Amino acid sequence: MGIVVEDLDETVDFFLELGLELEGQATIEGEWAGRITGLGDQHVEVAMMRTPDGHGRLELSRFVRPAVAADHRSGPVNALGYLRVMFAVDDLEDTLERLRVRGAELVGEVVDYQDVYRLCYIRGPEGLFIGLAQELG
Structure with missing residues (x-):
C-alpha cells in the first residue's frame, strides 16, 4: 500500500505511534523513476513502514517534483478508488x-x-x- 502525503515526518510519527516500524527512508529522483510511474523526471522522498508482524509494508511518499495532481483525502467512505x-x-x-x-x-x-x-x-x-x-x- 502506498500513500502520498504532504508532511512525511508527521505521517511517519503517526504510524510509529500506531505500532508500525520505520524500515528506511530514501530520496528517489530522476528520469528512471519517472519511467516506472509515468510522471517523467521526478523527485520523491519515501519512508517504508513495516507492520509489527513483519508481513505488511506501507510506503509513504512526498512528491517534491512534479507537484501533486489531485487530492482524494476528503472523499466519503463510499467513494471509488483508494480510500x-x-x-x-x-x-x-x-x-x-x-x-x-x-x-x-x-x-x-x-x-x-x-x-x-x-x-x-x-x-x-x-x-x-x-x-x-x-x-x-
Missing part, C-alpha cells in the same frame, strides 16, 4: 487515545461487530482515512 487502510490493533481504546494526541479524529462511532471485532474509522494526519479493528474474545 482507506485498516489495521488490526490489540487495544482499540488505548490506540485511539495515543493517536488522538497526534491529531486523529474519530469518524462515526466505535462499534462492536457481532462480538467478534471492535471497529472504528479515524481521520489521521492530513485527513487520511484509517480503519482500526480489535479482535474480541
Whole structure:
C-alpha cells in the first residue's frame, strides 16, 4: 500500500505511534523513476513502514517534483478508488487515545461487530482515512 502525503515526518510519527516500524527512508529522483510511474523526471522522498508482524509494508511518499495532481483525502467512505487502510490493533481504546494526541479524529462511532471485532474509522494526519479493528474474545 502506498500513500502520498504532504508532511512525511508527521505521517511517519503517526504510524510509529500506531505500532508500525520505520524500515528506511530514501530520496528517489530522476528520469528512471519517472519511467516506472509515468510522471517523467521526478523527485520523491519515501519512508517504508513495516507492520509489527513483519508481513505488511506501507510506503509513504512526498512528491517534491512534479507537484501533486489531485487530492482524494476528503472523499466519503463510499467513494471509488483508494480510500482507506485498516489495521488490526490489540487495544482499540488505548490506540485511539495515543493517536488522538497526534491529531486523529474519530469518524462515526466505535462499534462492536457481532462480538467478534471492535471497529472504528479515524481521520489521521492530513485527513487520511484509517480503519482500526480489535479482535474480541
